[in-house]
Amino acid sequence: MDFTTQDLKTLFSALASRMATERDALCALDGVIGDADHGIAMEQGTKAAAEAAQATDGTLQDIFNAAAKGFLNAVGASSGPLYATAFLRAGKAAGARLSMGRDELRAVIVAMRDGIVQRGKAEPGQKTMLDAWGPAADAAAAGESADAIMAAAKTGAEATRDMVAGLGRAARLGDRSLGHPDPGAVSAAMLVEEICKAMKGTA
Amino acid sequence: MRFDSFGNSGRNDGSHTRRFLRLERAAFNVRANKPREEIQMSLTQKLINDGGAVVDEMLAGIAAAHPDHACLLENAPRALVAKNGPRKGKVALIVGGGSGHEPTFLGYVGKGLADACAVGNVFASPPPQPVVDAAIAVNGDAGVLFLYGNYAGDVMNFDMAAELLEMEGIAARTVLTTDDIASAPRDQREKRRGVAGNVFIFKAAGAAADLMMPIDEVERIARHANDRTYTIGVALSSCSLPQTRRPNFDLPAGEMEIGMGIHGEPGIRRGPLRSANEVADEIMDAILAEMDAPAGARVAVLVNSLGSTPLMELYILNKRVAERLAEAGLTVHKTLVGPYCTSLEMAGASITVMHLDDELQRLIDHPCDCVMFRQG
Numbered sequence: 001m002d003f004t005t006q007d008l009k010t011l012f013s014a015l016a017s018r019m020a021t022e023r024d025a026l027c028a029l030d031g032v033i034g035d036a037d038h039g040i041a042m043e044q045g046t047k048a049a050a051e052a053a054q055a056t057d058g059t060l061q062d063i064f065n066a067a068a069k070g071f072l073n074a075v076g077a078s079s080g081p082l083y084a085t086a087f088l089r090a091g092k093a094a095g096a097r098l099s100m101g102r103d104e105l106r107a108v109i110v111a112m113r114d115g116i117v118q119r120g121k122a123e124p125g126q127k128t129m130l131d132a133w134g135p136a137a138d139a140a141a142a143g144e145s146a147d148a149i150m151a152a153a154k155t156g157a158e159a160t161r162d163m164v165a166g167l168g169r170a171a172r173l174g175d176r177s178l179g180h181p182d183p184g185a186v187s188a189a190m191l192v193e194e195i196c197k198a199m200k201g202t203a
Numbered sequence: 204m205r206f207d208s209f210g211n212s213g214r215n216d217g218s219h220t221r222r223f224l225r226l227e228r229a230a231f232n233v234r235a236n237k238p239r240e241e242i243q244m245s246l247t248q249k250l251i252n253d254g255g256a257v258v259d260e261m262l263a264g265i266a267a268a269h270p271d272h273a274c275l276l277e278n279a280p281r282a283l284v285a286k287n288g289p290r291k292g293k294v295a296l297i298v299g300g301g302s303g304h305e306p307t308f309l310g311y312v313g314k315g316l317a318d319a320c321a322v323g324n325v326f327a328s329p330p331p332q333p334v335v336d337a338a339i340a341v342n343g344d345a346g347v348l349f350l351y352g353n354y355a356g357d358v359m360n361f362d363m364a365a366e367l368l369e370m371e372g373i374a375a376r377t378v379l380t381t382d383d384i385a386s387a388p389r390d391q392r393e394k395r396r397g398v399a400g401n402v403f404i405f406k407a408a409g410a411a412a413d414l415m416m417p418i419d420e421v422e423r424i425a426r427h428a429n430d431r432t433y434t435i436g437v438a439l440s441s442c443s444l445p446q447t448r449r450p451n452f453d454l455p456a457g458e459m460e461i462g463m464g465i466h467g468e469p470g471i472r473r474g475p476l477r478s479a480n481e482v483a484d485e486i487m488d489a490i491l492a493e494m495d496a497p498a499g500a501r502v503a504v505l506v507n508s509l510g511s512t513p514l515m516e517l518y519i520l521n522k523r524v525a526e527r528l529a530e531a532g533l534t535v536h537k538t539l540v541g542p543y544c545t546s547l548e549m550a551g552a553s554i555t556v557m558h559l560d561d562e563l564q565r566l567i568d569h570p571c572d573c574v575m576f577r578q579g
Contacts, residue, residue, distance in 0.1 A: 027447075037327070037446060072363070076323040076330035081359035119359055168355050176469065 001201060002099040008063050009053045011198045016050035018194055019043045019187065030183040033170045038183040041075050045083060048074035059098060064091030078168060079184065082116050082129065089115030105199040106140035109149065109192065113137035126166030127177060132157040132188035146196040153192035157185040247443040247450070247548070254446040258302045258324055265309060269574045273312045279336035281329055282321045287572070288314040289341035294412040294421045295319070297338055297349050297375075298405055300357050301326040303442075304465060307401055307544040308351075310575025316409035317350075317573075325444055325547070326466050328356035334364035335371075342373055346418030350408055350425055352397025353379040376418065378425040380404050382432040382555065384493055385462025385471050398465050399507040399544035400432035402576075403557040403567065410569035428563060433494050434505075435486045436553035438463035439476065442510060442546050461485060465509065465546040479516065483523035486554045491531055496558050498532030503567050505555040508542040512550050517541065520552055528556075536564055543576075 019026075019042040026039030052070030053063045064087045072084035093111035094100055113133040116122070122130040135156035139149040160182040165171045170182070251257055259280065266275050266283075276282045289295060298308045299321035308320045319337035323329035338347050347368065349361050358379070365375040381392055382400025397404075407428035411421045438460045441450035452467040454460060459477070462470025477485075496502070506521045508514075517540050528535055536559055544553070557563065570579045 031447075031449075037324075037444065040446065041327075073330045073332050075327075076356070076360055077327035078356035078359060080328075080330050081356075081363050084363070119363075120355075 001102065003102045003105060003198065004099040005058070005060055005063055007099075007198065008060055008094075009050075011194065012046070012050040012053040012063075012067055014194045014198070015191055016043075016046040018190055019046040022187065022190060026183050026187055029181065029186060032180045033165070033177045033182075038079070038187065041077055041079050042187050045071040045075040045079060049083075049087070059096040060094035060100065061091040061096050064088065064094060078120075079129075082120050085119035086112035086115040086133075089118075102199050102201060105195055106143065106149070109133075109140040109195060110137045120167070122167050125163055127160045127163035127170065127182045127185070128165075128167055129182070129184035129188040131160050131163070131182065132185040132192065136189075136192045146199040149199075150189075150193050150196040153189040157181060157189040160185045245450075246448040249443075249445060249448060249548075251445050254444075254448065257445040258322065261302070261305070262309075262322075265574065272572065272574045276333075276336050276340055279321075279333040281323070282319060282333040282337035282340070283309050283312050283574070284319045284337060284340050285312045285314060285317065285573075288312075288316070288413065289318045289343055291343050292345050293318075293343040293415055294345045294418050295338060295341040295343055295347045296405075296409050296412045296421070297321070297334065297341070297347060298351055298401075299323075299329055299334060299337075299349075299361075300351050300354070301328060301466075303547045304544055306542070306575035307399075311402070311405050311409075311573050313571060313573025313576070315413045315569060315571030315573070315578075316576070317405060318412075323356075323360075325446070328354065328360045331360050331364035331367055334361055335367045338364070338368055338373060338375060339371065345415075346421070347373055347375040348408065348412070348418065348421055348425065349375055349377045350405060351379065352401060353381050353393075353395065354397075376422050378408070378422060378429065380429050380432075382429065382434040383436070383462075383464065384433050384489060385435045386464060386468070389493060396464055396468070398434050398436060398555075399505055399553045400429075400434040400555045400557070402505055402507075402539065402543045403432050403503055403555065404428040406569075406571065407563055407566040409571065410566035413569065413571075414566075424562070424566065428557070428566075431494075431558040431560075431563065432555060433490045433558075434553050434555040435462055435489055436465070436470070436507075436509060436551060437461050437482050437486065438467070438470070438509065438549055438551040439512070440550040441467060442549035444547075459551070463551070465544065465549075467546070467549075479519045480523045483520050483554065484527065487524060487527040490554065490556050491527070494556060494558050496531075496533060499534070500532075501534045501536045501559040501564060502528060503537040503539075503557040503559055503563075504528070504535055505539045505543060505553075505557075507539075507544055507553045507555065509549040509551040509553065510542065510545040511548045512552050514541065517552060520554065524554055537567060 023039035030038035048070035049067035056066040068087035136153035139152040318341040321333035380397030381395035387394040408425040
């Protein structure tokens, strides 16, 4: 069963509803090492992305591009450009097609990671969303199962507890960021989970 | 999903856990773990209508107050554009960043200073679109310069704006301000944050553009002004975001933090509150050491309130600043005292010194007529 443009719109709605559910938990997490607004930014961004996706007729790439623009202009901050670039790269990977194989969502995850690296210039271990996207993309590139990709993202996000922030606003906390997971990595693992559910066709 | 506040495990062995929690609360003010009544009680008092609407309502108020100086773009309501500054053949100077620092950035839009400004949510970068729309609105076909503080989010959004403008055939250049000398060591100047020194740096670049200098010159002057501007702040109490109305960081009563950033980023040293003279001395020691200006050199000074510290205290600080500069044999050419770059209602101040030369002095003296700043 292929992954169609309708499935992609459904996926963006799933991302938005997941972020709406997790909003307060993400804010609380961010309150410890940041501005306490990460949940709000992710909720606003994914909501705008989902609305833009729903309103777009066209190819998988068209929908990704519209979602990128929607996310970006709703949020700004740091997560705006990072996820907008991720979605643009994902669109390129999905291509100007009306459908693709569900297994090709692995290439989408890899492309999203590449976009985040390109825009944010983060390196692994700096306590950022890349610490969840990186392991997920590595697992995806290795052709691992949806469950394994999901687990890699989650483990990666958990591992940020033991990292000292090296980039972004929390970097200015120095050692004080130690012991707390990075909210950006935690939300990233949730997004990966939703994509992986779509990969399995259970979303 | 539930997040506990412990670093490593669900292990709950009494005293260790309690001590850990206490320490952690002291270090982070872990609001999420407070009982609900306590959160309600500790909400800060603000004159707002809706925490999510503060930026747009402020912008509407600014547009209503200063119609002769600037207006909001119809299709990009978070871009403020100068009425009189932008013109054909002039380099367009665009500044911007998160809201909550007023009069930075919006207040410096006007003739002789910034042609336009894009702002984001409180303490968050604007997305690229208002930056793009602002640049298109004030483009005089002589080049566009983005000038803003060095923060990761701002850099990404302004860079994306530059990419989008390139597709429109407009080449935008970027200069980042890095005047906060407490934010990274001297040999990592490019990593430092931009804070209140923005006022002098924007002023110099804006004057250069107003004098119709070419883009290469305006860019060079912006970099030169940044290289010669030094700021350190001191925080006495936290600010609180309008959306949360809870302290953004925990600074216990009786303490101060030297070098704290304008979003509450940790500074160089936290300790008991000292007298104005001692604080001014600590800051001036660091600034003078790094500036390393020869006797006889001229400077411009900004003693800035971070929000709730009153003019009385700023002038007391300035008395000592002036004494220290005189002792160092430096001539104060210009002094600004007041709230020029704030952090919502944070208590505290920052001291900025710009090491002038003939060129910068002329540009700092150049007239300007802005939304919240007027000169000569």
